[in-house]
Amino acid sequence: MIKKILFSSFVLFTVLAYAGAKPKYVFLFIGDGMSTPQRMVAEEFSVKIGEGELAMNRMPYQVNTRTKSSNSIITDSAASATAMACGEKTNNGMVGLAPDGRRLESVAEVAKKSGKKVGIITTVTIVHATPAGFYAHRRKRGQTYQIALDLIASGFDYFAGGGVGGRHDEKKDPEYRGNVFDLARAAGYNVVDSREGWAALKPGSRSWSYFAKGAMDFSIDADGSQPSLADLVEKGIEVLDNKDGFFMMCEGGKVDYAGHANDAATSIRDVIALDKAVKVALAFAEKHPQDTLVMVTGDHETGGMSLGFAGTGGKFKVELLAGQKCSAEHFSSVIKDMLKKNPKLEFEKVQPLITEKFGLVFTDDRSNPMRVRSAERKLLKNAFEKDRGYVKKQVADTTAHDVGRRYVFASTVKNVLAAHAGIGWSSGSHTALPTLTTAQGAGADIIVGMQDNTDIAIRLKKILSK
Amino acid sequence: MIKKILFSSFVLFTVLAYAGAKPKYVFLFIGDGMSTPQRMVAEEFSVKIGEGELAMNRMPYQVNTRTKSSNSIITDSAASATAMACGEKTNNGMVGLAPDGRRLESVAEVAKKSGKKVGIITTVTIVHATPAGFYAHRRKRGQTYQIALDLIASGFDYFAGGGVGGRHDEKKDPEYRGNVFDLARAAGYNVVDSREGWAALKPGSRSWSYFAKGAMDFSIDADGSQPSLADLVEKGIEVLDNKDGFFMMCEGGKVDYAGHANDAATSIRDVIALDKAVKVALAFAEKHPQDTLVMVTGDHETGGMSLGFAGTGGKFKVELLAGQKCSAEHFSSVIKDMLKKNPKLEFEKVQPLITEKFGLVFTDDRSNPMRVRSAERKLLKNAFEKDRGYVKKQVADTTAHDVGRRYVFASTVKNVLAAHAGIGWSSGSHTALPTLTTAQGAGADIIVGMQDNTDIAIRLKKILSK
Numbered sequence: 047m048i049k050k051i052l053f054s055s056f057v058l059f060t061v062l063a064y065a066g067a068k069p070k071y072v073f074l075f076i077g078d079g080m081s082t083p084q085r086m087v088a089e090e091f092s093v094k095i096g097e098g099e100l101a102m103n104r105m106p107y108q109v110n111t112r113t114k115s116s117n118s119i120i121t122d123s124a125a126s127a128t129a130m131a132c133g134e135k136t137n138n139g140m141v142g143l144a145p146d147g148r149r150l151e152s153v154a155e156v157a158k159k160s161g162k163k164v165g166i167i168t169t170v171t172i173v174h175a176t177p178a179g180f181y182a183h184r185r186k187r188g189q190t191y192q193i194a195l196d197l198i199a200s201g202f203d204y205f206a207g208g209g210v211g212g213r214h215d216e217k218k219d220p221e222y223r224g225n226v227f228d229l230a231r232a233a234g235y236n237v238v239d240s241r242e243g244w245a246a247l248k249p250g251s252r253s254w255s256y257f258a259k260g261a262m263d264f265s266i267d268a269d270g271s272q273p274s275l276a277d278l279v280e281k282g283i284e285v286l287d288n289k290d291g292f293f294m295m296c297e298g299g300k301v302d303y304a305g306h307a308n309d310a311a312t313s314i315r316d317v318i319a320l321d322k323a324v325k326v327a328l329a330f331a332e333k334h335p336q337d338t339l340v341m342v343t344g345d346h347e348t349g350g351m352s353l354g355f356a357g358t359g360g361k362f363k364v365e366l367l368a369g370q371k372c373s374a375e376h377f378s379s380v381i382k383d384m385l386k387k388n389p390k391l392e393f394e395k396v397q398p399l400i401t402e403k404f405g406l407v408f409t410d411d412r413s414n415p416m417r418v419r420s421a422e423r424k425l426l427k428n429a430f431e432k433d434r435g436y437v438k439k440q441v442a443d444t445t446a447h448d449v450g451r452r453y454v455f456a457s458t459v460k461n462v463l464a465a466h467a468g469i470g471w472s473s474g475s476h477t478a479l480p481t482l483t484t485a486q487g488a489g490a491d492i493i494v495g496m497q498d499n500t501d502i503a504i505r506l507k508k509i510l511s512k
Numbered sequence: 513m514i515k516k517i518l519f520s521s522f523v524l525f526t527v528l529a530y531a532g533a534k535p536k537y538v539f540l541f542i543g544d545g546m547s548t549p550q551r552m553v554a555e556e557f558s559v560k561i562g563e564g565e566l567a568m569n570r571m572p573y574q575v576n577t578r579t580k581s582s583n584s585i586i587t588d589s590a591a592s593a594t595a596m597a598c599g600e601k602t603n604n605g606m607v608g609l610a611p612d613g614r615r616l617e618s619v620a621e622v623a624k625k626s627g628k629k630v631g632i633i634t635t636v637t638i639v640h641a642t643p644a645g646f647y648a649h650r651r652k653r654g655q656t657y658q659i660a661l662d663l664i665a666s667g668f669d670y671f672a673g674g675g676v677g678g679r680h681d682e683k684k685d686p687e688y689r690g691n692v693f694d695l696a697r698a699a700g701y702n703v704v705d706s707r708e709g710w711a712a713l714k715p716g717s718r719s720w721s722y723f724a725k726g727a728m729d730f731s732i733d734a735d736g737s738q739p740s741l742a743d744l745v746e747k748g749i750e751v752l753d754n755k756d757g758f759f760m761m762c763e764g765g766k767v768d769y770a771g772h773a774n775d776a777a778t779s780i781r782d783v784i785a786l787d788k789a790v791k792v793a794l795a796f797a798e799k800h801p802q803d804t805l806v807m808v809t810g811d812h813e814t815g816g817m818s819l820g821f822a823g824t825g826g827k828f829k830v831e832l833l834a835g836q837k838c839s840a841e842h843f844s845s846v847i848k849d850m851l852k853k854n855p856k857l858e859f860e861k862v863q864p865l866i867t868e869k870f871g872l873v874f875t876d877d878r879s880n881p882m883r884v885r886s887a888e889r890k891l892l893k894n895a896f897e898k899d900r901g902y903v904k905k906q907v908a909d910t911t912a913h914d915v916g917r918r919y920v921f922a923s924t925v926k927n928v929l930a931a932h933a934g935i936g937w938s939s940g941s942h943t944a945l946p947t948l949t950t951a952q953g954a955g956a957d958i959i960v961g962m963q964d965n966t967d968i969a970i971r972l973k974k975i976l977s978k
Contacts, residue, residue: 120827
């Protein structure tokens with residue numbers, strides 16, 4: 047009976063704390079291409095290597111979030127960002143606009159209007175679809191120059207992450223008005239392109255920091271030259287904190303890249319990096335328990351990832367992925383460089399590198415779970431010869447999205463490893479699996495009854511509006 | 513502001529209705545092998561064929577449920593049933609006992625002890641691991657005779673579903689005391705083996721009804737001779753309803769079989785059948801809104817099902833599965849019979865049957881999404897020749913779990929269809945993906961903060977105990 051009262055009181059307290067309360071500080075974390083499989087694979091790995099459970103998976107409130115866009119069962123990041131940021135469905139590729147071109151208002155804009163400061167953080171380019179959904183209004187996600195103009199016009203307070211990248215020459219843009227960084231400075235932004243300059247940012251300053259031309263590095267490839275997502279959130283709290291509160295959107299953008307590449311270890315490390323950023327927010331929430339909401343979601347699933355694989359008898363040994371020390375994308379470029387320097391490089395000479403970077407062992411010891419079987423060695427050797435052919439013919443590089451489409455060696459190495467670990471993938475694209483939204487803190491129960499990605503914005507606006 | 517008050521009041525009401533409330537009527541629905549992918553694929557299909565969303569997916573409270581057992585990351589149904597029924601982890605294969613053999617108490621036993629009536633329903637054998645978790649206490653799930661003894665000893669009020677099946681001769685069981693149905697009758701059970709006898713059951717009677725020797729038919733193969741899960745729940749309510757309330761566990765057991773066989777259309781139809789049973793419970797809940805809790809979960813995921821497939825460019829057209837009219841298992845037996853009767857049967861003669869039973873069309877019209885491409889036709893023909901070889905050699909039948917392992921033709925047909933529909937599968941076994949638990953009604957918020965399958969029992973016991 048006492049237990050029952052305590053239990054009821056707990057539930058009652060959680061809700062009473064929300065009823066009428068409007069948290070001043072709202073964190074929204076988004077893993078691009080991250081749904082339940084990515085989150086659970088990363089957690090299982092983290093537990094196995096002794097780093098414990100993921101905070102994002104242990105939040106009291108959880109809900110599945112449907113993602114379909116106006117014109118497709120399988121959404122892209124632009125339509126999903128628009129839905130989560132603005133609360134309405136749009137077509138794939140559109141940012142901050144309804145399918146008919148009507149301008150939509152984002153939760154970040156609502157927060158700004160109600161006197162809060164706003165931070166936008168991502169590991170990919172800052173003009174990428176997901177962050178853009180919170181400040182831009184454009185028909186095509188590829189209009190990156192125009193999206194950057196919207197960034198400047200937003201007047202938001204803290205932009206940090208990758209650069210502007212983009213495939214087109216900004217000078218050819220019909221709306222060209224000058225270099226976007228120059229325009230940002232003219233509009234009062236402190237534009238920073240170094241880790242040192244960013245670290246020196248003062249509270250209250252309006253800043254735009256970038257640490258790469260395009261996307262930032264995968265966490266698994268990090269060499270310390272770029273801040274981590276956790277660093278970016280920690281600094282964000284420092285510069286944004288004020289009596290009226292703030293809204294911060296933080297995206298782990300490259301989980302999606304790892305999903306397209308079907309690169310499980312790389313996905314895991316980026317999900318864990320996002321979770322470390324979540325933990326920074328939770329530490330802040332501990333200091334302001336009545337005033338802070340932390341929410342974590344994804345925009346869609348990428349890759350059709352599974353926790354178990356037919357090729358390994360349905361076993362799931364995710365800890366074996368600890369052997370992988372770099373992304374398949376990075377490894378591919380290393381191999382290409384080696385083949386350029388020495389076109390006659392023998393496969394046998396590369397074997398030690400496979401062991402060093404992926405933990406796969408060329409041994410006769412059948413009890414070693416990382417042993418490369420003879421059929422696998424054949425696969426690897428054939429793939430290596432294909433890469434040699436491409437290098438010889440000077441075939442252009444592939445992007446992270448395409449790892450394994452042309453240069454197949456690095457991709458084959460990580461596929462062999464994934465099979466040992468029992469990870470399956472069914473697609474190189476997005477899938478229609480719902481994402482997982484979790485929430486903790488003041489107002490976390492707003493996700494009860496949520497069904498759709500548009501509900502995220504609809505309900506956050508209740509909290510963020512005046 | 514008014515909206516805000518209304519919203520808060522809604523949340524407050526939901527919880528206040530629970531605080532102190534102990535619903536008299538508790539329904540627990542379990543889809544074996546059913547997690548978010550199975551539920552969402554079925555919903556998308558249901559929407560596309562005009563039958564609307566699944567009630568089980570639209571419940572206000574949702575949570576991911578981890579499933580690992582004491583001795584395996586990937587659970588089996590026995591360990592998971594024990595966790596969900598009794599609230600403690602055990603080893604794969606064990607039923608209602610801790611790993612050290614300690615007897616555990618199930619929620620159904622707690623309900624019975626507190627004066628409620630108890631119903632146990634399943635589409636598979638009534639002594640199968642999942643239902644057994646709620647009434648039996650045995651070291652091995654295969655001890656089906658002894659599990660049946662526990663069934664009789666439970667004194668529960670309404671057992672309905674498949675038969676006792678089992679692979680061993682009951683007379684050779686070390687605890688053999690006589691035929692289980694005879695023993696049940698002697699213990700006061702009304703044992704019924706016909707649809708008519710079952711329909712005639714009166715409220716308050718103690719009954720054990722079975723409609724097949726082993727498992728019941730897949731929904732997609734149903735010919736009306738067996739009641740549906742919805743029928744079984746409806747009758748269950750009729751016979752169990754009393755002033756002290758009841759606890760009813762209803763399992764959709766063959767979703768798992770369809771998962772092992774990677775048979776998407778068959779999975780979908782069984783998930784929809786389970787949802788129709790859920791809707792019967794929800795209709796009852798509408799009449800007793802303050803007294804009824806409806807919860808839906810799964811014991812594990814089977815198959816690594818994905819909503820999108822590389823082989824079809826990541827497309828997801830689940831509606832194409834409407835073309836499939838029978839399970840691959842059933843189709844396989846049809847083909848075998850045909851080949852037995854006519855060992856020289858030509859593949860071309862079977863093509864019309866493929867079209868009739870799976871909707872795949874042999875046509876030159878490239879705009880037809882169901883067109884069998886030439887490479888696919890080759891696959892099908894080769895598979896058909898393999899089956900012919902097996903029939904000739906009189907190789908033994910495979911079980912539903914093994915569809916595609918020996919006799920490959922039916923499996924190849926459904927694989928070709930699945931590829932058209934954009935469904936991927938990564939495993940023929942269970943996976944470690946968490947399941948999805950949803951709840952609606954009085955006390956539904958007990959699932960807030962749940963993380964693990966043991967939490968289901970731990971929290972249901974709060975409601976079901978005196």
